[in-house]
Amino acid sequence: MEASNLQIYWHESQPVYSLCFQPNSPNKKKLLTAGGDNKIRSWNLNLVKDTNKIDTIDFLSSLTQHEQAINVVKFNSPGTILASAGDDGQILLWKQQDVNEQNGETAAPVDSSVPKPFGSTFEDDEENNKESWFVWKRLRAPGSNSSEIYDLDWSPCDRYVVSGSMDNSIRVFDIESGKLLGTYADHNHYVQGVTWDPLNEFILSQSADRSVNIYQIIWDSDSNTIDKLKLKNRIMKGELPQRDDENDKTKLDYKNLKTSFLFHNESLPSFFRRLTISPCGSIFCIPAGIFKNHTTSNSNDQGEISNAVYIYTRAIIKQNSNNNRPVMILPFLKKPALVVSFNPNFYKLTHEEQEGTKKPYLKLPYRLIYAVATSNEVLIYDTVNVKPISIIGNLHYTALTDLSWSQDGNMLMVSSTDGFCSYITIEENLFGEKLTIEEREQYINANKLINCQDSNKNSSSSSSITPSSASASPMRRKTDIINILPVKRKIIAETEKGDDKSRKPKKESITVVSEKGSPSKEKKRIQPTLVNTL
Helix, strand or coil: CEEEEECCCCCCCCCEEEEEECCCCCCCCEEEEEECCCCEEEEEEEECCCCCCEEEEEEEEEECCCCCCEEEEEECCCCCCEEEEECCCEEEEEEEHHHHHCCCCCCCCCCCCCCCCCCCCHHHHHHCCCCCEEEEEEEECCCCCCCCEEEEEECCCCCEEEEEECCCCEEEEECCCCCEEEEECCCCCCEEEEEECCCCCEEEEEECCCCEEEEEEEEECCCCEEEEEEEEEEECEEEEEECCCCCCCCCCEEEEEEEEECECCCCCCCCCCECEECCCCCEEEEEEEEEECCCCCCCCCCCCEEEEEEEEEHHHHHCCCCCCCCCEEEEEECCCEEEEEECCCCECCCHHHHHCCCCCCECCCCECEEEEEECCEEEEEECCCCCCCEEEECCCCCCEEEEEECCCCCEEEEEECCCCEEEEECCCCCCCCECCHHHHHHHHHHHHHHHCCCCCCCCHHHCCCCECCCCCCCCCCCCCCEECCCCCCCCCCCCCCCCCCCCCCCEECCEEECCCCCCCCCCCCCCCCCCCCC
8 A cells, every 4th residue: 555645736726625536437547626726627547557556647627617616526426427516605517528419418508607717718728628528507505695515415316416505504406307405404503514325315414513413315205206304313412431541542431421522513623524424324434523532530620532433333323212322433533534435345354254253343244445534644444453454644734625435446535725635555455355246236235125124123133234342252232332442653753843844745746737827826715613602
């Protein structure tokens, strides 16, 4: 596994807020990035022969219909439609011109009302374009004062899109009709992350108000379309065991349970809290968590706070009770976790894991890989080991914003507000042997079948997975939490004091065919924080 920073201007020195690989692209590694320059850019990553290392990067196209900074870009599952959203409050659905001309579709005319960057025209952008994209549809809430959109996600059927906005609400749009199906303003602060359940049962939203809302999708049985969303539960506080021994933080004291907030408040210096659900729909990963390391004899001591990621199973989410205790915690992160992203592939378990001599901490018949991005590093985990597979740091000077896995699972791209992107390459068999598409679909269909059964009982047996012990110890109690071990990092020789300028991110020189023009100086975007209430 190797990691390196790509030292090119992706968006004219402006922050890169989001990025995604195009699924099923004829180019094996086609990447789209979105930035603070109001543009989406398409790139082709050319690899060194017989390796996953990037050799050169070709600029392909610039998509220039947004009026303000773009916060998120995501493809539908076939990779034919790109959804983008940002501070202008609209969702644009893009199609590639060259592809759709073959199907008899024509491009929508360029919207001349969209403000152009000073000194540039749409024609200037098109001069260097090697492919053409057009806005197929525009989705916008009624009224002229549409709020900034921080995140969006596709439904698994690719008919609907959900967005999270700065006006404390989420919105669901029907792609076919282009209509807004509903607005749900159940949060008390900005919605910074949304995710759609791959099994089409739930929508989750995470807000700066320290809560995660779980919406159940109510379907119209006659038309098989979405009727409405029902707020099923809100995760805000949880009763957690304490790590009561300051010298041994691997121990949990289940006799000392305390209820506390699970997530950071609005002072978290980030625009995003990108939560996610595993491709099989079994695991729900929520970033921006906080956890108390230990308590002391002093009753006034509230305990040392550490950053964490909370993980829930579908069995817990489906319960009708308000038991918000997670089944697993990824603790002791140096900085707040901002993004969680799953590798799209399923991997086979080893013989020891299948036979039970080495028990996975989650009873899945396959191995899943997921990455966690904090403000300053990326950690890669799987669903078998209680330690991270890899920790990658020192890649960027400022906060990370997004993660994207390639379809083959051999590359992970990282974006940052410093204007650069970095990548992590993974050897072909590092995670094990991949399941075939047919095998993966069998597991997903089995989960869907189980999910359709009656789930009113608060028993984990009705779920597609059940939490299990992380070792060969006796079966855990229902109140137990899987104890992920503290992250161990290599000790750096020099002492960290403030911003250590001597520790520079590793840069890699990449040949790039890009647009003309030098970086422009514009007003910087800031994260508003609550100071006081009147």
